[in-house]
Amino acid sequence: MNNTDIRSLYGLKYNPFLPDLPPEALYAIPGTESFGLRVRSMAENGGFALITGEPGLGKSKTLQKIAHQLEQIPDLTVGVMQRPQSKLGDFYREMGELFNVNLSPSNRYGGFKALRDRWERHCQSTLLKPVLLIDEAQQVSTECLTELRILQSHRFDSQSLLFTILCGDNRLPDRFRSADLLPLGSRIGPRLLLEPLSPEQLQDYLYFALETAGNRQLMTDELILTLSAHAANNLRVLNQMAAELLATAAQENLPRLDEALFFKLFSPPMTKSQHRRRK
Numbered sequence: 333m334n335n336t337d338i339r340s341l342y343g344l345k346y347n348p349f350l351p352d353l354p355p356e357a358l359y360a361i362p363g364t365e366s367f368g369l370r371v372r373s374m375a376e377n378g379g380f381a382l383i384t385g386e387p388g389l390g391k392s393k394t395l396q397k398i399a400h401q402l403e404q405i406p407d408l409t410v411g412v413m414q415r416p417q418s419k420l421g422d423f424y425r426e427m428g429e430l431f432n433v434n435l436s437p438s439n440r441y442g443g444f445k446a447l448r449d450r451w452e453r454h455c456q457s458t459l460l461k462p463v464l465l466i467d468e469a470q471q472v473s474t475e476c477l478t479e480l481r482i483l484q485s486h487r488f489d490s491q492s493l494l495f496t497i498l499c500g501d502n503r504l505p506d507r508f509r510s511a512d513l514l515p516l517g518s519r520i521g522p523r524l525l526l527e528p529l530s531p532e533q534l535q536d537y538l539y540f541a542l543e544t545a546g547n548r549q550l551m552t553d554e555l556i557l558t559l560s561a562h563a564a565n566n567l568r569v570l571n572q573m574a575a576e577l578l579a580t581a582a583q584e585n586l587p588r589l590d591e592a593l594f595f596k597l598f599s600p601p602m603t604k605s606q607h608r609r610r611k
Contacts, residue, residue: 338582348545349575357544358397359537361390361567367524368398371497375408378461378484378492380519383499385526388568392467394526395499399465407458410465417471420479431462447483451493461495470500474512481516528565535560537567538574550578554591562598573598 335347346354360368371381385391402410411430418426424443428435433450435443451462464480466472484494498504498520508517529537538556542548551559555577563570573594580597581589 345546348541349571355400370522381522388566389526409462464496469498470503531560
């Protein structure tokens with residue numbers, strides 16, 4: 333059964349447990365809203381911000397939510413880097429595409445100057461700094477991060493021509509303590525460290541996801557409690573289990589997802605000795 337059939341069967345506007353969510357369905361993890369406010373206020377000043385955390389805690393979705401909020405600000409240019417692992421030549425090619433500047437990677441000084449001129453004109457005309465968002469930033473090379481720091485700096489480091497949000501796992505803060513990247517690390521302003529979510533916070537997330545998707549009664553309260561307790565405090569694990577439950581329920585034409593379905597799918601099979609003891 334495909335995703336369209338599942339949505340139709342359960343009256344859902346979208347599947348709340350798949351990654352491709354509309355902006356209004358993005359959950360604000362506790363602590364991220366104040367970070368988002370600080371980030372939006374920095375659009376006038378430029379600089380760097382940082383989002384870190386272990387895999388599966390919601391870093392990318394938090395960055396996506398912030399991107400949507402920034403895109404609502406008139407005259408603000410937001411670029412999202414698609415290939416963070418690029419070498420310096422491809423880094424310049426992508427930066428040129430993001431900010432509409434024709435760059436020749438063989439002439440790095442020319443590209444450097446063209447980008448800075450473009451950003452300076454934008455700042456003068458809008459009083460806002462362009463914004464660059466980099467997910468999986470732990471993959472960006474030291475050479476490209478250093479180039480980015482120098483690109484942003486203007487007038488003896490008294491001005492920043494760009495605002496960059498770096499988002500990645502917990503390797504990033506360690507990298508910024510190295511000699512090569514310490515100058516960049518010292519310039520990072522707002523920092524958001526995502527922590528594992530408690531079962532109660534995961535329950536709040538499920539209620540929000542179901543309500544926003546259009547079917548608050550899709551799961552029983554008992555199942556929500558059970559799922560939240562068995563998700564290892566991890567949003568990705570929770571969504572993966574919930575998506576599997578929803579797909580199985582649709583295949584079996586169940587009216588609602590309940591605790592019995594959870595134990596059917598995720599309880600380990602009993603061994604022969606366990607069968608004998610139960611008898």
